[in-house]
Amino acid sequence: SQQGEEDPQALSIQEGENATMNCSYKTSINNLQWYRQNSGRGLVHLILIRSNEREKHSGRLRVTLDTSKKSSSLLITASRAADTASYFCATSGGSYIPTFGRGTSLIVHP
Amino acid sequence: EAGVAQSPRYKIIEKRQSVAFWCNPISGHATLYWYQQILGQGPKLLIQFQNNGVVDDSQLPKDRFSAERLKGVDSTLKIQPAKLEDSAVYLCASSPFGQGAYSSPLHFGNGTRLTVT
Numbered sequence: 001s002q003q004g005e006e007d008p009q010a011l012s013i014q015e016g017e018n019a020t021m022n023c024s025y026k027t028s029i030n031n032l033q034w035y036r037q038n039s040g041r042g043l044v045h046l047i048l049i050r051s052n053e054r055e056k057h058s059g060r061l062r063v064t065l066d067t068s069k070k071s072s073s074l075l076i077t078a079s080r081a082a083d084t085a086s087y088f089c090a091t092s093g094g095s096y097i098p099t100f101g102r103g104t105s106l107i108v109h110p
Numbered sequence: 111e112a113g114v115a116q117s118p119r120y121k122i123i124e125k126r127q128s129v130a131f132w133c134n135p136i137s138g139h140a141t142l143y144w145y146q147q148i149l150g151q152g153p154k155l156l157i158q159f160q161n162n163g164v165v166d167d168s169q170l171p172k173d174r175f176s177a178e179r180l181k182g183v184d185s186t187l188k189i190q191p192a193k194l195e196d197s198a199v200y201l202c203a204s205s206p207f208g209q210g211a212y213s214s215p216l217h218f219g220n221g222t223r224l225t226v227t
Contacts, residue, residue, distance in 0.1 A: 033215060042114070042201055042218030043153065088152050090216075097166055098216060100145075100152035 004032065004072075004089040004101035012107045019076040021104040023089035024069075032065060033090045033098060034074050043088065046074075081110045112136065114219035116202050122225045128190035131222045135183070135204030141165075142179055143216065144187050145201040153201055159185065192226045199223050 004023040013019055023032065031050045035043040047063045049056045049072065056063050062075040076083055086105050090098035115134040123129050135142050141160050145153035156175065158165040161182035170177065174193070179185040189196055203216040 035216075035218075040220075040223075042220045043203075043216070044218070045215035048215055095166065097143075097155060097158055099155065102150075102152045 003099045004091045006087065006089055006101045006104040008104060009102070010105045010107075012109065013079060014109050015079060015081055017079055017108075019079050019083070019106055019108070021074050021087055021106070023072045023074070023091075023101060025072075025089075025091045026070065027093060028067070029091045029093050030096060031092050032063075032072050033092070034061075034063060034072075035088045035090060035100075037086045037088065037103070039085075046087075076106075079106075079108045081108050084108045114202055114204055114217050116200075116219035116222055118222055119220070120223045120225075122227065123192055125194055125226050126191040128188065129192055129224060130189075131187045131200050131202075131224075133185045133187070133202030133219060135185070135202070136206075136217055139204035139206050139217070140182075141205045141207065142185050143203040143205075144177055144185070145203065147199045147201055147221070149198070156187070156200075189224075192224075194226050197224055197226045 034046040086103040088103040144156040147153045157167040159179040177187045199221040201221040203218045
């Protein structure tokens, strides 16, 4: 089954800085989603980008998708301490079942 | 709208004991998923239901795990007997649509943290 792999595994930045995390996958996909998980909680959906899309924005979030490189990136601009969480990408192929990577742990220092 | 409800929130059992988790999805959501999340890893799919039918249970350890979704609404996941490696967070998620041209986002509950000693 296809699976996204996030990079870096951990990221530590100061409030106000931008945070960029990447996701790579191995086989063709129909869509890719990004989720956030705060400690001890469930995952919260952030953005879904379809295979025929290249970029999507939602507030301070910007997601890009490069199907030729089989990679996606999530950019959080002007980060806040409240953005501290783990971020996961989930890829969906022919079965449309989201398959998650190991995640990037983001710490934003006030 | 009310979110996905899961119970219990925490459970501690000894190995070889049995345990059951319950999930109530968002009203009207056709698709329900159970994921297992081991500490430091991403969620791994155990089973997907569409209404009350199983879509995918290829990664469910069927010798010890079972799941059902009666009447296409609530679902229970059972482990019998539990092993130490079953210690994880069990997440339930639902989405409004079934398989199709466009996937829809998953709505997750807060999970049940299982510790097997």
